[in-house]
Amino acid sequence: MVETTNVIVLGFVASLCASAGTAVGSLGVLFISSLSRRLEDGLLSVAAGIMLAATFFSLLLPGLEYAGMQHSEVLSVGIVSSGLLLGAVSLFAIHQHVPHEHFQLGREGAERTELSRIWLFVIAITLHNFPEGMAVGVGFAGGELSNGLPLALGIGLQNIPEGLAVSVALLSVGYKKMQCMLVGALSGLVEPLGGLVGAIAVSSAAALMPWALAFAAGAMLFIISDEIIPETHSADNKNLATFSLLGGFVIMMVLNTVIG
Numbered sequence: 001m002v003e004t005t006n007v008i009v010l011g012f013v014a015s016l017c018a019s020a021g022t023a024v025g026s027l028g029v030l031f032i033s034s035l036s037r038r039l040e041d042g043l044l045s046v047a048a049g050i051m052l053a054a055t056f057f058s059l060l061l062p063g064l065e066y067a068g069m070q071h072s073e074v075l076s077v078g079i080v081s082s083g084l085l086l087g088a089v090s091l092f093a094i095h096q097h098v099p100h101e102h103f104q105l106g107r108e109g110a111e112r113t114e115l116s117r118i119w120l121f122v123i124a125i126t127l128h129n130f131p132e133g134m135a136v137g138v139g140f141a142g143g144e145l146s147n148g149l150p151l152a153l154g155i156g157l158q159n160i161p162e163g164l165a166v167s168v169a170l171l172s173v174g175y176k177k178m179q180c181m182l183v184g185a186l187s188g189l190v191e192p193l194g195g196l197v198g199a200i201a202v203s204s205a206a207a208l209m210p211w212a213l214a215f216a217a218g219a220m221l222f223i224i225s226d227e228i229i230p231e232t233h234s235a236d237n238k239n240l241a242t243f244s245l246l247g248g249f250v251i252m253m254v255l256n257t258v259i260g
């Protein structure tokens with residue numbers, strides 16, 4: 001067990017490290033100047049698979065476990081289900097009010113509209129990094145390194161294709177490579193912010209732990225179902241997207257077992 005202050009520091013630093021994945025992905029713009037739709041669908045699906053497995057293994061199962069230490073089985077599953085729905089509804093509400101573009105980009109449209117589409121896409125990726133950071137922050141609930149570490153690593157990994165997608169998209173509308181890299185890396189910096197919020201929430205009261213874990217899971221599930229799956233299936237790459245998602249799921253499951 002790690003003490004409270006350390007749990008907060010741990011959650012914050014881990015989510016900061018995970019956001020480095022976004023920066024690493026953004027560096028890719030130096031070597032790759034465009035992504036085919038097929039490759040982008042595949043990469044973002046792997047990211048979705050990692051996120052999906054992380055919600056089960058690193059958030060919901062520990063959430064049920066923590067709730068079970070304090071409550072009966074029925075109440076525990078009630079708490080985790082409520083937290084999950086609350087997380088999803090909150091993200092839904094945010095989506096209703098914040099302008100954003102879905103994860104994939106159409107290549108058509110006038111130059112000016114294309115420019116604002118790209119920026120809305122950058123905003124979408126940036127926004128979804130908040131619940132991810134929160135997940136990492138709450139992942140160290142109770143000072144549990146065996147849960148937090150694989151989660152931080154998994155989220156860090158799936159940030160790489162996301163950072164790459166952001167920076168390459170910016171390059172396509174004429175920004176300089178350095179600017180693309182910088183904005184790509186910056187889009188990840190929402191993550192430690194989420195991490196700090198999550199870590200503080202989870203450290204402030206033991207009773208909050210299962211709620212916070214389930215909330216982060218619901219927020220991530222919302223993004224996966226509302227954004228990534230429909231978008232990666234909207235071109236003709238359904239099979240690739242499905243198997244890439246499964247591949248990502250396996251990667252996270254392995255990480256969780258090997259490091260956890």
Ligand SMILES: [Zn+2]
Pocket residue numbers: 047051128132158159162
């Ligand atoms: Zn993600």
